[in-house]
Amino acid sequence: MLVGGRLASNIEALGKRLSLGAVAVVGAGLSLAQRYPDTAGLNALMWDAIDADRKARAHLAADLGLEDTPAKALVGDDEARWALGWQTIAGSGVAQARFQAEFTALDAQRSGQRSQAHEGLARLIHAGVVECVVSFNWDSALEAAYLRLYGTRIPDDVLYKPHGDVANPDADWVLPHEDGVVPASVLNRVQQLVQEHPRTLLVIGYSESDEVVVEQLIAPLDDQWRVSRVGPRVSGVDDVMGDSATVLGRLAEPYANAEDEAAWRVVTFDANRGLEHALSGGRLAAADVAVCPPLQEVQHVQDALAQSHAVVLNGESGSGKSITAYQVAQRLAADGVEILQLRDRARRVAVRPWLEDLRHFPHRKLLFVDDAQDLSSDTVRELAEAASADQLVLIAGVDHIAGGVATVSVSGTGAVAVLQRYVLAHRDDLLAKVQVLDDWVGDHLGDEPFEARVERAAKEPTAWQFFYILTGGWRRTSRSMQEVRAFDRADLLACALAVAQIAGVDSGVTVDELVPYAVALNRDRAWVEKGLETLQRHLLAVEHQGVWRCSHLRTAYAVLRWMLHPPHYATKVAAEKVAVQPTASATGNRSETKPQSGRRAKHMPLPEVSKEVALEDRKDAARLIGVAVDSTSTSLRGLAWLLGRAHSTETRWALISCGVRTDEHDRQLALRALETPPGPEVAMASQLLEQLDGRDAPVIGATVWEHIDVIVAWVKSVSPETGWAVGSLVNVLMNDDSGRLASVMGDVDPGSLASLIVHGGWPHIYSTTRAVDRIAHGGGGDLIKATGEALDEDVLSRMLDEVPDLRSADELFKCLSDLNPALGVRLFELHAERLAAMFSPDPLAEHHALFRTFGFLLQYLPMFRRTKQPATACRRAARKFVRALDNRALIAQLGSPAEDLRWHNFWEFILMYADADPRGWAKVVGAVDLEAVEAALVEQLPRPGENVLFVLNSIADVRHQDILDILERHESEFGAIDELLVYTHPELSVRLLREGLPLNLRLEGQDYDVAAEMLSLVGDVDPEVAREVAEANMLPFAAGLANNHQQTFEDLRLWVAECDRWAPTLLDASLATLPPGVVAGWAGALKDPKAKRDIGPLIVRAARCEGTAAAAEAVVLIQRFTSLKGLTGTSNAPVLARTSPQKPRS
Template identity: 20%
Template sequence: MTREKTMIGRICHIEAALPDGKRFNDAMSNEERRSYDNLLLLCGDHHTVIDDDEGCYSVAQLRLMKQRHEARHSERPGTLQLASGDHSAIWEELEFEHKRDLQPALMGRPLGPADAAACPELVETSLLARDLERAYSARLFGEPGAGKSVCVMQVASHFQKKGWKVFRARNPKVEEFKFDQTQTLALYVVDDAHLTPEHILAAAEQATHSGAMLLCTFNAAQQKGDAAGTTYLDARRAVRTIAKALRTRRDATLEVVRRVDPNIGDKPFEESFDARLDAAERAEIPWQFCFILGGGWTRADAAASSARSVRADLVLAAIAARQILTRDERASRSDITSLLAEMQAPIVAEAIDSALDWLIKNRLVLSHEDLRTPHQRFAAVILKQLLVLACEATDTDALAALVNRLISDDCRTLIGLRNLLQELRLGTRNWRFDGLVKRELLDAIIAECWTQAGEEQRNHACLLLSELQCYYDAWVAAIIRDDGQTLSNWIDEAEGESAYGAGFLLGQLSMKDGSLSGRIASKIDLHKLADKLSAVTPDQVFAMSELVSHVSSPTFATWNERFVARLDKDSLRRLAAKWPDDAYLSSFAKLCAHLSYHDRRFALDLLKIFSARTAQRMTVDPFQTFHEMNDIFWHVLRLHDPLGLYKGREAPTLEMREAGRLLAEVWHDEDLAAAVSKCSLRDFQNAAGFLLFIRKVDQKRFSNIVNRIDWLVIEATLADHLDNLFHDADVFLSICGISTAGKHAIAAMLARHNSELRTLTPRLAYIAFDYAIEFIRSGRVIGISNGHTFAWDWATILMAKFAKNHAELIHAFLAPHLKNAATSLSQKHSSWYDEPLLFLRTVRQFDHVGFEQMFAAIDARTAEVGWANALQSKAKARQTAAFLVQIAINRKDAIGEVARRLREQFQKSSVPSPKLLEPLA
């Protein structure tokens, strides 16, 4: 029962009462079926869970559960009765021997004695202990989830270690609290003492003494604490205390959090633990902190299912959707009630109250005074999960009506509306929900967007209009009704953040309708735009650079010279020379990158001034600097080009290389070597790019830096990851391995961890090739493929190295990957055949047995489609397919039949060049 005496339990049958029920036993009589021995009291959630899994919850298991529960909570076997008047009927003794980690707290479970040590000690713990020792009684007030339970357990643990026994009231609703006179040192704890009549509580406090102390907790939401000896638990301070303590034991905390949410960690592709901890520290109360730190949104599927089973799903969806639309604004009961009352099928107030009680009790909503979910991220995930359940049940009418009702509600903001529409469009798994939104509402939104005034609102309006691309088949025609005149006016008037949204929208339009975007750009006042860019402030730089880059794109050839001539270059030089210490480096990098397309020399001039101004900042964290200034290294200097954009005539010039060399002088070799040595797992990508940049401007400096690296520190960081090393660290080591010193250090590191390694990456095999030879001889694997990809280039490079002196190892090297190669050569899309040709020629020449095994494993049915597509595709894929056809054409199996059919169908393109059939030099 709830504290309000509402019955929420269900009397359930262990063996069903009716033939169509779960675990029905036709040998039982009706009397036996309804007897006490066959009944179990459950909440609605677990009634459903048990009936849905008969394999796990057998009759024997359910009877055992009942027996154990009775044994724990009863003094009369076979019942749940307690002997009235007995001391043990009022108090239960608490034991502190068992210890738990943070997992129960992260999962939002009730905390008890076992959690006292795991949770960081709160400030109020010592205050309460002091008050008890002085006055023998104390009261702790706090809002739900503020940490009262764990605080009390910490106090109790403090006394228990001094030899005291600790007792907790079984039920705060009693007629009298009697202390056990036989106990010489006893601390008594009453949770939820706001449910105890005040005169009974006062009498108990007056009966305390130096050997019998009383500690009570009160829900601050239910009662005001104005009695003497009251301590108020500061929830925000508790959050800060917990966060600070967990940071001091970071590794241990991360280990526990990973058990709850495996997506968090320190690797580049994992969610940052430190960022999650920072987000959790912004929580209002400790249980919200735990929810965020433990990634509560990852368990939204269970929460949504439970909410739907107790009919709280629509209320939860309303709260979540409103939270997204208002960008985390607090909601009151009247907000939610009025929202649901105005729907076509309104929910009665009693049902809303019942749902809210359940949601708050189960910590899916913060409190009655703050109707939000614990985190905006959870709001988005739970809303989509509730929509999935509704779709699966083909019962989306109510939720669709709710979403449309909220979209037209006054509470929403434009950016909140954009966020909601984006979540509906992205959906989850195979579900998308953009079809639930009514078209007439979207039409009204478009009209509303074009009425906006002010920088922030226009920025949000443009971003919202861009989001609507997926909601309209003819998106451009839907949002542009005046040939773009309003948008060009907005661009002319943009002074701050609206420049970003307007530029972004123009960029989206250019991809859909280049002619329209060109007309819009031609209407823009070029002089005004150049003047605004010249006078830009640090906080406007990024937005204005985004705008100018999109305006210039459609008409670059005609207006570039005029635009550059109009710029006030001295003003921009002064901006670079006085760049504030707290302004983003990335913003100036964006400006510099854009200007480099208009006037390369001027951009390099600005970079020189800027780097001199920010030199000290850049030396603090070189790899973060490299990340923030990526636009400069990539597009201004073109010395870090991960996508290979700048080749031939676009390759970096001598002037760019010299500018890069001067920029690199900001950092000293020994400092860089020290920074590289201390790389975190997340730093390796930027460190690799940075070292490659240094090598391109000064090879001697590169070698000197690598020579100074403390490889034992690097080894300590990577020791647990060397087996099948993750990509960023793999690339980092391969770049260090360009240096002779780096190559030797890496080989030595691998040798020291030889017993732990089962899979060696191709890059490491190439760097430490002598080690790779022994690795293959010992029967282990070089990872040139997995179930999804095949590294044709690396496989070929390593085969070539083996062929020089160890050709006998080629088959052992290839054998674990031949099936994956055959799978790749059986794909239907032509793109799969762009890269394998050199690999195929090499295998055919050096491993005939492996080549035959690979061909025998090709799926002839799908390969016929893929080879045919490749024969009609671009040159690389066509040459590969022709080679495959030629090699297979005389085979007597299914793939040979495929080759002969394709030769007949593609008589010319299926014949490879004779050179492709010649041995490789």
């Protein structure tokens, strides 16, 4: 700001006088430049307010001796009548409410506009120069300026507004005709400052015409302090004649410059983007917090910060960790905490300058570091040690960030479940946005249905990949690369940027750092600068403070993949499922409602390049990758990200084919990693070796085995910070040669290994449990047993007293289930009540967190994976847990079943509850709102989802007739027969079969146990319909035998028994139709005694089908496997007994 002459020297002198601090008294003069009215300018508002109360206006007219006319005529601009006008407003509740509402509306329009005067005063407040402000203005321009600059409200006990505030329009304001007010709160605060030490009284834009204010506030301070007035007509010795914008702007300039040069930048939340930015794969930031649905980790992080003041937020790239951090920050900002984010340029200096720069930000704050995977564990620890209740620290990054700090990990699957639910709930609005990015999605013939695309996206592991698939991101990246290719090969620069970003572990790069990549392509700096502009226009690159990145790390991988042009192998199109026809005797004409097809009438191919172009692109990409690999500044982690991480098999092939990954290169990289001495960098070295290893890179494994003593040394010195990576490397070596690994790890101390969990505590539980589990298994059975016995039960129990969240508990219990399951069950039972209290508020979300605990420790694996019933101790521990639950949320969730990922595996928890505590479960289902469940069913008809049908089946255990009544009320609306409907209401299912709906017994998929159960249930109702259902499913049965993808033929004997029971001759007729090669293909299964028990009788029966290919092949098998000769061909499986309702196998 250019201010010269006497004014500049006066402002400089005033700045020096403020060094002791200041109390500011503010009047209307501060806001005039913001287009706020002075007293005369309020006349129009006064007229309108009086007109709002006709009765009050009539009294005013009588007082003036005039007829009752509009207030403009009664009062006008006659100063002699202003006082009566304001008195009229003050005496009328209606008029005063109208006036204050109008001024509040005016303020809403103008307070958000930039104001040099208000921002200057806000900076002085922030710097602690102005410690108290007494404003006699109603407007919020000062508060808005502070919020705009610092993202939060003015600190408490700083701003006082005794005459009224637009933030409280319903209170009585002091109007212009009234004497001023200086409340006790203001006098007390000022007196507190007086007693501490003298300050300067700064009077800005205030006329001092109010005697009360002068006598009670200004005059007493004038007797003791230096007083400086700012205004166009002041003349005192310490006054500054000038407008408030100029003076305050110049006073604040040094503080603004210091903030700009600091290592930290203030994060504000005044800008809001739509969801389009997230949908298009953009890097999420503060502007996205309002539109993105919050993950459950937001509350976890906020709670952890309140408890420990420093938190590390881990998560895969694109998992939602950054937006989670910003949403936590927004909540804190709303509570008065200033959010400070580390600038990209500051990463290149040590921690000490970071902390020194905090002097420019003296108020409550959160220090936020994003993309912190490039920071050392010492840096993380040093920053965390600076945390306090008034200085919180939040560090977010990919991989496991070390540092001994409380850690929250973002669940990728949990984030995807939240997004799936959100997208489906906002279908109509989001479909239009998705179609802008990918017009393949829609509701018209040939479009991919929106729900089908959402279902595809929901299978992805991270939030970013969910949006990437939802919006056809793979098309956008490849097309954008094709487009920028025409701009002086800007696609090569995009590849260079991607390589640099990945090698720099997403820390971003400057133009200077991109120049060596350009030189490798015989290009120069000018090409880089021009090309970056092109990439920015095509949304392939973003810039912030001189640091460039692809729009997201995942985008960088997509760009690199495109330039490598990995081979695309056309996948074999799955054969059409064999359709199941209605039963032969069906008399109705009801047809089955088919699920929506994702097939498209027209296929728009992705951009392609010729083989020659692809080869040249690979060579260029190899040159660029070589720049990063050869650079001494590329860390071991960067090499792992660049060469091993997130690459498909095809992309790895491309890296090898273009010379980036040769045996010699791999060996040198492995040797570089193996040179790492025991210490923090072992994590990165282990990760590099683990990422590079594979069948396509045997030299990595060979080199590691040559130096296995180094790995053993790493194992013996493993720490909580390095455990995750060392454990992963050990796991790779164990899969390669478990016996050899166990022989070299024989002297690993099980006590030291077991103590790693306790030493790391909850902040490192992800890392330590993987290390202990995998290293113990790498050492073989003896080390597993010894490590499990070395675990300290009392210490682990004390840890569980303070478990921060259920995911952390699950990490510990999963480890115990492998090493010492009895200990794990005891600890779970001991802490069941605490775990239940954490689980109860949201069972649908939290059951994912404890899934492995329920499945592996308590032995409640999904039924299809369960080989035995849970042990007594496991069932007792589960019973204690479910009995400690507050079931209110569970009951509500059972009342609104939906088809989203939250319900994935939730059946298993329901079955566990019912098994562990049948009486308790009966009380739960007895309290479920059946009207809500019925509404969910109706919404999903004619083809209801499995979750609502499963809930109905589960409730039917207790409220059988109620559920049958619900289903029968909507019998005419069903368009398909699901197996769960058969289990729950076989009679209704048979009636639907008679009306023409088919029943698929799932035989093509070889789900023989399910098929047997369904046929038994139908047969008990109507044997003739059961026979016809079996006949209708014979073609799928034959197709399943021909596919033979389930070599064990598990439970085939159950199906054979039921089929023979209801349709005795059907199987033999089906066997006779099997094409050549099917029966011969069963030879491998006959080597397994269990499979032989199931398939053997069918081979004997096939041999009786004379004159068929099946018979000839069966005879050969019987001659080869002579034990088959003793079989009769009849299944010895028991007849399935029916219960009501039948429970499905989940």
